[in-house]
Amino acid sequence: MIQRYIAKISGPLLDRIDIHIEVPAVRYKELRGSAAIEGSAEIRARVLAARERQRLRFHKAGEKIYSNAQMTTRQIRIYCELGPDAEHLLERAMQQQGLTARAHDRILKVARTIADLESAESLTVATWPRLSNIGRSIAAIGPPEPCATIAFAGISTHPTAG
Numbered sequence: 001m002i003q004r005y006i007a008k009i010s011g012p013l014l015d016r017i018d019i020h021i022e023v024p025a026v027r028y029k030e031l032r033g034s035a036a037i038e039g040s041a042e043i044r045a046r047v048l049a050a051r052e053r054q055r056l057r058f059h060k061a062g063e064k065i066y067s068n069a070q071m072t073t074r075q076i077r078i079y080c081e082l083g084p085d086a087e088h089l090l091e092r093a094m095q096q097q098g099l100t101a102r103a104h105d106r107i108l109k110v111a112r113t114i115a116d117l118e119s120a121e122s123l124t125v126a127t128w129p130r131l132s133n134i135g136r137s138i139a140a141i142g143p144p145e146p147c148a149t150i151a152f153a154g155i156s157t158h159p160t161a162g
Contacts, residue, residue, distance in 0.1 A: 083124035
């Protein structure tokens with residue numbers, strides 16, 4: 001049902017949605033389990049640290065921006081260098097899903113933000129789990145658990161999504 005709804009949205013409109021990710025259904029045992037869960041205070045601290053990391057990166061370079069979302073194409077080329085595996089994965093996504101230049105740049109902005117949230121300097125597949133999920137879907141290793149679809153940089157990680 002979600003896929004039918006998404007199919008009705010035009011490509012140019014979908015291209016302007018920054019984040020498309022799948023949120024798997026939570027299993028009952030996970031809800032009732034005793035595993036440590038990151039609380040709101042910890043998440044807030046990580047977000048504030050990532051924002052400060054971005055602000056400092058751009059300030060030190062003399063840029064007149066303060067967040068990854070504000071990067072121009074030139075700045076994306078400077079601050080969003082990919083490791084070889086991530087580069088290959090993004091290239092495959094671009095080719096196989098017919099992604100636009102706008103989608104490419106938004107993917108890199110989101111990837112830089114994910115790396116900042118993880119306190120990682122480089123953009124690699126290992127530090128970019130959402131890109132890894134896209135790569136697995138592109139390779140058609142099989143669909144994930146039933147889930148709700150949320151946008152990730154103009155592409156859906158579900159193999160049947162268009």
